Amino acid sequence: MSLAPQELENNASTYASEAIKLDSQGARGMAITNYQKAIDSLVKLLQLYPNSKLNTLYKERCNSYHKRINALQQSHGVDPAVDPKASPEEQKASVQRQDDENDFEELVMKERPNVSWSEVIGLDDAKSALRESIIYPTKRPDLFPLGWPKGMLLYGPPGTGKTMLAAATASEMDGYFINVDASSMMSKWLGEAEKNVSKLFRMARKYAEKESKPVILFVDEVDSLLGSRNSEVGGEIRTKNQFLTEMDGVNGKGKDLMLYVIGATNKPWSLDWPFLRRFQKRIYVSLPTEKARESLFKQYTSDLNLSPRVNSSELASMFDGYSASDIKDVCQSAHLKTVHELFDSPEYHEPVEGEPPQKPRTLTTADFRSIMARRKPSVSTEMIRAYHKWSEEFRAL
Numbered sequence: 001m002s003l004a005p006q007e008l009e010n011n012a013s014t015y016a017s018e019a020i021k022l023d024s025q026g027a028r029g030m031a032i033t034n035y036q037k038a039i040d041s042l043v044k045l046l047q048l049y050p051n052s053k054l055n056t057l058y059k060e061r062c063n064s065y066h067k068r069i070n071a072l073q074q075s076h077g078v079d080p081a082v083d084p085k086a087s088p089e090e091q092k093a094s095v096q097r098q099d100d101e102n103d104f105e106e107l108v109m110k111e112r113p114n115v116s117w118s119e120v121i122g123l124d125d126a127k128s129a130l131r132e133s134i135i136y137p138t139k140r141p142d143l144f145p146l147g148w149p150k151g152m153l154l155y156g157p158p159g160t161g162k163t164m165l166a167a168a169t170a171s172e173m174d175g176y177f178i179n180v181d182a183s184s185m186m187s188k189w190l191g192e193a194e195k196n197v198s199k200l201f202r203m204a205r206k207y208a209e210k211e212s213k214p215v216i217l218f219v220d221e222v223d224s225l226l227g228s229r230n231s232e233v234g235g236e237i238r239t240k241n242q243f244l245t246e247m248d249g250v251n252g253k254g255k256d257l258m259l260y261v262i263g264a265t266n267k268p269w270s271l272d273w274p275f276l277r278r279f280q281k282r283i284y285v286s287l288p289t290e291k292a293r294e295s296l297f298k299q300y301t302s303d304l305n306l307s308p309r310v311n312s313s314e315l316a317s318m319f320d321g322y323s324a325s326d327i328k329d330v331c332q333s334a335h336l337k338t339v340h341e342l343f344d345s346p347e348y349h350e351p352v353e354g355e356p357p358q359k360p361r362t363l364t365t366a367d368f369r370s371i372m373a374r375r376k377p378s379v380s381t382e383m384i385r386a387y388h389k390w391s392e393e394f395r396a397l
């Protein structure tokens with residue numbers, strides 16, 4: 001049975017956080033195992049969905065876990081690029097400098113993800129908030145004498161398009177996109193997270209100053225870095241405070257710089273008020289509406305062989321409560337069901353030259369209904385209530 005993308009992504013996050021915890025406790029072997037498992041989940045995700053728009057992000061995460069594994073395996077190895085005549089301190093500093101630069105430059109996305117706004121279904125509030133805060137001021141900074149919001153928090157249930165929205169923003173603008181997911185950030189920067197937070201912001205400012213192009217610093221799963229309920233071991237409080245100070249810099253004296261910080265989380269309640277208030281826009285990325293579900297079904301069945309009797313508005317009302325990513329999985333499962341049937345049928349044979357290859361049968365509404373019976377929505381109604389309650393208090397558009 002294949003795992004759904006959301007599950008694979010969640011597995012990867014779980015393994016990564018576990019790895020980081022172990023890493024910070026000095027349990028090197030176990031940390032490596034968990035980083036490896038996180039990589040395995042991401043690789044599966046890449047293989048199962050080779051065309052997923054988020055693959056650039058996932059590949060970067062794999063790379064950063066790989067790097068950490070290598071670093072753990074050869075800790076105390078010598079860097080050959082060091083000048084042997086330099087003093088030990090100089091050598092050490094030089095290694096450090098190179099590491100810093102490499103570490104940070106690699107976070108800047110050279111290759112843009114190819115997600116367009118139109119592929120992100122629904123979420124009109126979120127899209128216009130991002131557009132108004134990023135695209136307009138970039139075009140006409142003179143129209144914003146009081147500045148404009150620089151910190152944006154995307155929050156909402158898993159699988160609703162937060163990461164996808166950030167990717168779409170990156171692909172639609174002419175600027176730099178710096179992608180850090182908070183878990184790999186902590187793992188790479190163990191013990192040095194505080195110092196590195198300021199380096200990260202310094203690099204972002206450098207890019208923004210150099211080319212006067214907008215720079216987006218996207219911190220995915222931001223709660224794992226800043227959650228107030230986390231056990232505050234290993235300087236996490238200091239790291240968080242450093243982050244807050246840097247955010248003040250972005251909002252305050254750097255107010256004419258085109259530097260934005262977008263955070264994403266599905267656990268907004270674990271963020272405290274000092275953190276929240278620095279994100280002036282707090283945007284709820286909700287489950288899809290019925291209309292959005294209809295478009296999602298259209299989008300994700302467009303390459304499938306559907307019976308003409310299947311009606312996407314009927315599917316939309318059947319799948320109330322399902323997230324965008326659930327709907328994608330449902331379409332995939334329905335299709336896989338017909339592919340398995342084809343392979344299992346006694347008439348199945350390998351493709352023969354000169355004959356058109358056998359195709360799976362058309363998909364019917366009954367297929368979707370049978371998937372629905374086996375697959376519940378990944379977000380419970382209690383969870384939705386919790387998001388609504390949090391929104392009433394903290395949402396800010």
Ligand SMILES: Nc1ncnc2c1ncn2[C@@H]1O[C@H](COP(=O)(O)OP(=O)(O)OP(=O)(O)O)[C@@H](O)[C@H]1O
Nearest residue numbers: 119120121157158159160161162163164266324325
């Ligand atoms: N609004 C949407 N429109 C179209 N597809 C979507 C949308 N939201 C999610 N998807 C599909 O679901 C997949 C997962 O979405 P994404 O990773 O953006 O969710 P997320 O909100 O970041 O979840 P999490 O909180 O777990 O990180 C996407 O790759 C995309 O295929």
Ligand SMILES: [Mg+2]
Nearest residue numbers: 162163220264
């Ligand atoms: Mg995400």
